[in-house]
Amino acid sequence: MTSGTGAGPGSGGAEAGSTTGGIAGHEAVRIYEVGPRDGLQNEARLVPTEDKRHFIELLAAAGLREIEATSFVSPRAVPQLGDADELVRSLPGDDGIRYPVLVPNARGLERAEGAGARSVAVFTAATDEFTRHNIGTSVAESLDAFGPVLERAGRLGWWRRAYVSTAFGCPYTGRVRPERAVAVALRLLDMDVDEVCFGDTIGVAVPTHVRALLARALEAGIPVSRIALHFHDTRGTALANVVAGLEAGVRCFDASAGGTGGCPYAPGAAGNLATEDLVFLLDGMGLAHGVDLSRLLAAARFIAGRLGRPLASKVGQAGGWDPDSGRSIDAGADAAV
Ligand code: HMG
Ligand code: MG
Numbered sequence: 001m002t003s004g005t006g007a008g009p010g011s012g013g014a015e016a017g018s019t020t021g022g023i024a025g026h027e028a029v030r031i032y033e034v035g036p037r038d039g040l041q042n043e044a045r046l047v048p049t050e051d052k053r054h055f056i057e058l059l060a061a062a063g064l065r066e067i068e069a070t071s072f073v074s075p076r077a078v079p080q081l082g083d084a085d086e087l088v089r090s091l092p093g094d095d096g097i098r099y100p101v102l103v104p105n106a107r108g109l110e111r112a113e114g115a116g117a118r119s120v121a122v123f124t125a126a127t128d129e130f131t132r133h134n135i136g137t138s139v140a141e142s143l144d145a146f147g148p149v150l151e152r153a154g155r156l157g158w159w160r161r162a163y164v165s166t167a168f169g170c171p172y173t174g175r176v177r178p179e180r181a182v183a184v185a186l187r188l189l190d191m192d193v194d195e196v197c198f199g200d201t202i203g204v205a206v207p208t209h210v211r212a213l214l215a216r217a218l219e220a221g222i223p224v225s226r227i228a229l230h231f232h233d234t235r236g237t238a239l240a241n242v243v244a245g246l247e248a249g250v251r252c253f254d255a256s257a258g259g260t261g262g263c264p265y266a267p268g269a270a271g272n273l274a275t276e277d278l279v280f281l282l283d284g285m286g287l288a289h290g291v292d293l294s295r296l297l298a299a300a301r302f303i304a305g306r307l308g309r310p311l312a313s314k315v316g317q318a319g320g321w322d323p324d325s326g327r328s329i330d331a332g333a334d335a336a337v
Contacts, residue, residue, distance in 0.1 A: 028288040030066060030252040031278060032197075032228060033059055035303065037068040037102060038272055039260035041078050043307055049083045051306050053090050058299035059257060060097055063291040064275075068121065068254075069099040072108035078264060088115035100161060104135050109149050113156065120153045121197075122146045124188075125165035126181040129172035130201070134165070134265040143187050150191045161195045162188035163230065167213060169204035171267050178209075178216040186220060195226050197254065200241065201266045203234025207244035214248040228252035231273045233259060238273035239281055246287070253278060258300035259313040274313030276300055280320060293320045297330045 036056055040047060047055075052070075059067050069091060075082030084101065091099050093116060100119040103109045112120060124142040125131045131139050146162070153160050167181035185196040198213060210229070217227060229245045229252070231238035242253050259274030276296055282289050297316065304311040311317065311332055319331030 027251055028290065029246075029282055030228075031064060031275060031282075031289050031291055032066045032068065032252055032254045033064045033257065033275060034068045034230070034254050034272055035059065035256040035258065035260060035275065035299075037070055037081070038254075038263075039256040039258065039303070040080050041071065042262035042264050043080055043260070045307060046080060047303075047306050049086050049090070051303075052083070052087055055257075055299060055303045055306075056091070056099075058295070058302055060095065062257075062295035062299055063289075064296075065096070065290065066098045066100070069101055069117075071102035071104075072111040072115075072117075073102065073104050085111055085115045088112065088117050091116070093118075098159060100159070103149065105145060106149055106152075109152060117158075118156075119159035119161075120149075121161040121163060122149060122188075122193075123163040123165060124184060125163075125167075125170075125199075125201070126176045126184055127166045127170040127173050130166045130170050130266065133172070134263070139184060143184070143191075146188070147191060150193060154192055160193045161197055161228070162191075162193040163197045163199050164188070165199040165201045165263075165266075167198035167205075168200045168209050169202060171202050175204075178213040181213060182216045182220050182222070185217060185222060189222060189226065193226075195228050195252065196222070197228035197230050197252075199230040200232055200238075201263055203232035203237065203270060205231065205241050206237050207240050210241045210244040211248060214245065214250065218248070224249040225251070228254060230254035232261065232270060233273045233277075234270040239277060242273070242278060242281065246285075257296060258304045258311055258316065260303065260307065271312070274300070274316065276315040277313050280315045283320075294330050301332075 070084040070087050071081045072084050098119050100121045101112050101117045102121050128138045164181050164184045231241050255275035255278045256272035257275045259271040261272035279291050279293050317332045319328035
């Protein structure tokens, strides 16, 4: 299954071709929700498992069909996700939603299997320095270690994604050339992953970088349908980067409800692109995605409340917009009208 279930109540109503600008084709866009995993992993305040479960239920009710649920990493490294086994065990197995989990090694896969997961994401990066901080190995060592993990997941019939973090810039070594990120992606595709996801881990990419990376990836023979993009909005460039991705043909974007997120091993990695900001953009462009903005805002407000802070995303504050009346919809309590 992939998401993009068509135009839901909040998915905009633009006529095909009328507002899609330079975006070729009108296939649905997959929104891959990372709030329960990337959104929470760096949060010091521990969120109870039942609240994480409720957050996931609210996201599903909003129409999200791919929800990265948690990570089977060392609980010492990421205490917030130490309840991964219990959380995954409590997820429905037959609701048509994909709940990928992050695994760093064979031990993680074993735990994921025991808990009943059925799709997995492995993660490495374009730079050795970040990878050493993140998982304690070089990129080459991580690729060697992921071979058997991905093979086992394949034998189990699981959907498999692989992240290439620091694809645009590294907090330890600076700007990353597209060739480096693409070379890692090619190795991962050789291991039969369904999708590679390029991560702007610390939010330093701008559209020209995205175009250059995608041009290189396509030149190297990577099908655009197997590429996803994961932007952190650290410096406010995530939505512009999404548009660059759309223009190059990418149709899967990661986002986190409420714009929470960060990586404990990437100093300066702030929130992910907020799902509600992405939904507003896609609605305005007339691109179907299947997510209801009002319900999504309810999910985002729920998790912001559990984290004890107001919703910081742009659309979380201003709300959606009704083009017939000109009024805001579901604006935050303190939004300007
Ligand atoms: P290590 O210490 O190098 O390895 O950790 P180790 O094999 O020596 O294990 C140390 C301890 O961890 C041992 O326990 C192991 O049993 C345990 P001890 O004997 O000390 O009590 N252990 C595990 N426990 C549970 N589950 C496991 C597991 N593996 C080992 N799977 C390790 C290596 C990778 C485990 C560790 O460094 C780790 O967990 N790191 C977490 C990394 C992480 O979660 N980073 C954030 C996600 S990546 C990201 O956010 C980027 C992304 O969003 C994309 C982007 O933005 O670009 C995806
Ligand atoms: Mg991330």
